[in-house]
Amino acid sequence: MRPLPMLPSDRPAGDPPIFQRIAIVGLGLIGGSIALAARRRWPSGLVIAVDEKPVLERAMVLHAIDVAADDPVVMRGADLVVLAAPVRENVKLLGELAEHVPGSAVVTDVGSTKRRMVEAARALPPRLAFVGGHPLAGAARAGIEHARPDLFEGRPWLFTPDEGRGAEAVERLCTFVTALGAEPRMTDAATHDRLLAFLSHLPQLTASALMHVVGEGAEFGLTYAGRGLIDTTRLASSPAGVWQDVCATNADEIGHALDAYIDVLRELRADLDAGEALGRIFESAGAWRERLLAAQPRRG
Amino acid sequence: MRPLPMLPSDRPAGDPPIFQRIAIVGLGLIGGSIALAARRRWPSGLVIAVDEKPVLERAMVLHAIDVAADDPVVMRGADLVVLAAPVRENVKLLGELAEHVPGSAVVTDVGSTKRRMVEAARALPPRLAFVGGHPLAGAARAGIEHARPDLFEGRPWLFTPDEGRGAEAVERLCTFVTALGAEPRMTDAATHDRLLAFLSHLPQLTASALMHVVGEGAEFGLTYAGRGLIDTTRLASSPAGVWQDVCATNADEIGHALDAYIDVLRELRADLDAGEALGRIFESAGAWRERLLAAQPRRG
Numbered sequence: 130m131r132p133l134p135m136l137p138s139d140r141p142a143g144d145p146p147i148f149q150r151i152a153i154v155g156l157g158l159i160g161g162s163i164a165l166a167a168r169r170r171w172p173s174g175l176v177i178a179v180d181e182k183p184v185l186e187r188a189m190v191l192h193a194i195d196v197a198a199d200d201p202v203v204m205r206g207a208d209l210v211v212l213a214a215p216v217r218e219n220v221k222l223l224g225e226l227a228e229h230v231p232g233s234a235v236v237t238d239v240g241s242t243k244r245r246m247v248e249a250a251r252a253l254p255p256r257l258a259f260v261g262g263h264p265l266a267g268a269a270r271a272g273i274e275h276a277r278p279d280l281f282e283g284r285p286w287l288f289t290p291d292e293g294r295g296a297e298a299v300e301r302l303c304t305f306v307t308a309l310g311a312e313p314r315m316t317d318a319a320t321h322d323r324l325l326a327f328l329s330h331l332p333q334l335t336a337s338a339l340m341h342v343v344g345e346g347a348e349f350g351l352t353y354a355g356r357g358l359i360d361t362t363r364l365a366s367s368p369a370g371v372w373q374d375v376c377a378t379n380a381d382e383i384g385h386a387l388d389a390y391i392d393v394l395r396e397l398r399a400d401l402d403a404g405e406a407l408g409r410i411f412e413s414a415g416a417w418r419e420r421l422l423a424a425q426p427r428r429g
Numbered sequence: 430m431r432p433l434p435m436l437p438s439d440r441p442a443g444d445p446p447i448f449q450r451i452a453i454v455g456l457g458l459i460g461g462s463i464a465l466a467a468r469r470r471w472p473s474g475l476v477i478a479v480d481e482k483p484v485l486e487r488a489m490v491l492h493a494i495d496v497a498a499d500d501p502v503v504m505r506g507a508d509l510v511v512l513a514a515p516v517r518e519n520v521k522l523l524g525e526l527a528e529h530v531p532g533s534a535v536v537t538d539v540g541s542t543k544r545r546m547v548e549a550a551r552a553l554p555p556r557l558a559f560v561g562g563h564p565l566a567g568a569a570r571a572g573i574e575h576a577r578p579d580l581f582e583g584r585p586w587l588f589t590p591d592e593g594r595g596a597e598a599v600e601r602l603c604t605f606v607t608a609l610g611a612e613p614r615m616t617d618a619a620t621h622d623r624l625l626a627f628l629s630h631l632p633q634l635t636a637s638a639l640m641h642v643v644g645e646g647a648e649f650g651l652t653y654a655g656r657g658l659i660d661t662t663r664l665a666s667s668p669a670g671v672w673q674d675v676c677a678t679n680a681d682e683i684g685h686a687l688d689a690y691i692d693v694l695r696e697l698r699a700d701l702d703a704g705e706a707l708g709r710i711f712e713s714a715g716a717w718r719e720r721l722l723a724a725q726p727r728r729g
Binding site: 265266267285287314324326327328329331332333334335336337338339340341342343344345346347350351352353354355356357358359360361362363364365366367368369372373376377380383384386387388389390391393394395397398401402403404407408410411412413414415416417418419420421422424425426 | 565566567585587614624626627628629631632633634635636637638639640641642643644645646647650651652653654655656657658659660661662663664665666667668669672673676677680683684686687688689690691693694695697698701702703704707708710711712713714715716717718719720721722724725726
């Protein structure tokens with residue numbers, strides 16, 4: 130465990146922090162960006178990070194955190210705990226949290242699926258008020274190196290409060306993420322997981338599958354690929370680990386989305402000559418694409 | 430039919446045109462861009478366009494063409510004919526070409542599949558020297574409005590000469606497209622169609638299918654879509670008509686590519702919980718994605 134570093138004395142004072150001691154477990158793109166944004170917003174607050182040593186060293190160099198340790202014991206005094214590891218690690222961390230955080234705290238996570246976390250959180254003692262969260266912010270590249278304090282600017286941050294629990298925690302979290310530039314939105318975990326299966330999980334799986342099949346099928350012709358293939362497969366650089374967790378914790382909804390998708394592909398496949406299915410599906414796709422673009426808020 | 434417009438007398442002189450009278454049938458993005466590029470490159474040459482009247486009027490406003498008609502009889506004196514309509518229309522036009530062009534001419538097309546055209550061209554009289562062509566240039570939006578004289582700059586232009594035919598025509602076409610900024614490359618029609626099934630036709634079908642399924646499945650949540658979905662579905666605005674022609678004339682190769690893709694999706698689908706297939710496919714996809722990016726020539 131690392132010692133507390135000295136805080137620079139010339140840090141400008143901000144408004145009083147909503148949380149005094151923020152513990153972030155997992156300093157990837159999201160966890161790292163929360164750290165950077167919170168430090169910039171509330172210089173008098175403390176950002177405590179738990180991750181593996183090499184990641185913590187990079188975070189220190191980037192001035193993203195105040196306190197760093199690879200041992201969760203460092204979270205002891207936190208009044209906000211943000212679980213920002215892959216989903217199944219977050220579930221595991223949740224099980225050990227009461228032991229590491231003896232006082233009262235708000236607890237949230239930033240994972241891409243929510244039902245499993247919300248269920249696991251029901252076992253927490255009442256002093257640890259859990260609200261599931263999911264900032265819909267991403268970037269082409271993962272990792273603390275690509276973290277940015279403005280990552281959440283103008284982006285939705287979904288919360289999935291469990292029925293009748295943590296109303297005060299929800300309110301404080303909304304104030305917190307609004308101060309980071311995000312737009313908090315409420316939904317329930319089941320709706321979240323069904324929606325994200327279509328909006329995010331299906332596009333990820335189809336992009337990786339496409340890149341794999343095109344690579345195998347056109348190995349020596351990749352130099353002739355156009356912009357279309359390059360855009361369509363951008364997500365294919367995503368790391369497997371994070372997505373194994375997403376799929377394992379949302380398998381039913383992702384399964385439904387994949388089934389619907391495979392059905393449409395089989396319709397197209399069966400009718401390549403006549404093109405009736407193609408005409409219908411392309412017309413629908415063109416209209417949905419316009420609605421998708423129209424639904425994007427103008428963001429900075 | 431429109432009369433020949435007067436040529437402006439103040440046009441600067443260029444080097445001697447490779448073709449004196451270029452007839453382009455179909456003034457979409459590609460046909461229109463060839464017209465603009467050829468007029469800029471060889472001001473003393475003549476660009477003759479055949480399309481429907483509203484398209485020709487837009488092309489005239491854009492100064493893309495010299496002569497415009499909705500009747501193919503206007504091609505009479507052409508020494509280069511470029512068929513730039515959808516593939517099956519090009520095949521039909523090829524059947525009528527000998528009647529409209531009584532002299533010698535080089536004939537090419539710019540369609541996305543090549544076998545059907547190359548076969549149909551075997552029925553042409555020897556004075557019409559056909560070489561199949563496919564400029565690998567595109568843009569997010571189709572139509573003469575988006576045509577640009579620099580569309581082909583640094584992009585490959587594939588030619589698929591038929592065995593032992595049209596060697597001189599190939600040479601002139603290579604000089605022609607090089608002067609438009611493109612990089613001519615030779616292949617055969619079968620290899621072309623197999624390669625493009627993976628590089629272009631499969632990504633198009635999967636993007637349209639994805640946008641259709643996501644729209645139906647997440648209708649009220651499209652405002653929460655991220656950059657990933659937007660990039661992955663960019664191709665979904667493509668018009669059905671062109672792609673019905675592509676699929677009908679390359680159904681066997683597209684069918685194989687779709688089968689391979691559906692197989693991979695089913696592997697993922699069957700293993701969402703354990704994630705072994707996901708680990709393997711994502712690792713392969715990530716590596717292919719890097720090779721795809723590395724294979725892209727630096728283009729201006």
